[in-house]
Amino acid sequence: MQVQENKTLFSENILSYKCSIPENNILKMADFIRSNISVLGVKTTHEPIVFHINTNDKTEENLNIEFMIPINSVLESRAEYSFMSDFGLLDAITIRHEGSLSALSKTKKHLESYISEHNYETMTDFYYSIVHNDTKNNAEHIIDIYVSVKK
Secondary structure, eight states, rough: OOOOEEEEEEEEEEOOOOOOOGGGGGHHHHHHHHHHHGTTTOBBBSSSSSEEEGGGGSSSSOEEEEEEEEEOOOOOOOOOOOEEEEEEEEEEEEEEEEOOOGGHHHHHHHHHHHHHHHHHHEEEEOOEEEEEEESSSTTEEEEEEEEEOOO
């Protein structure tokens, strides 16, 4: 697994959707959002949907997830979702995960070890950018993990 440093993850016009779902439904929900975003009169501007797992609010069965979807226009926030003009991570370290969602934690642990070995301090939570989501074949996902760090 190759770790890359000094990366940036940035998008404008972000639709933020928060929900509490079982871990094994994260990528299904990402597909659902991508397939149904047009009902809001918008389109995604590029493929990645970033999700953030709020580890402080984990229940026994569900994870609190925030999906951040780059869209092609400005929307007003509503009770169901919120709008952010931009989102970015600077000075990030990233690693690419290829495989099942259940093995994602192993890739994250590899990244955490790299951070520790290089004496970095994490400045943000971990964010996950979906590069390829193959919900039909659970072993064929590609997800980039990002975290901002400092020496």
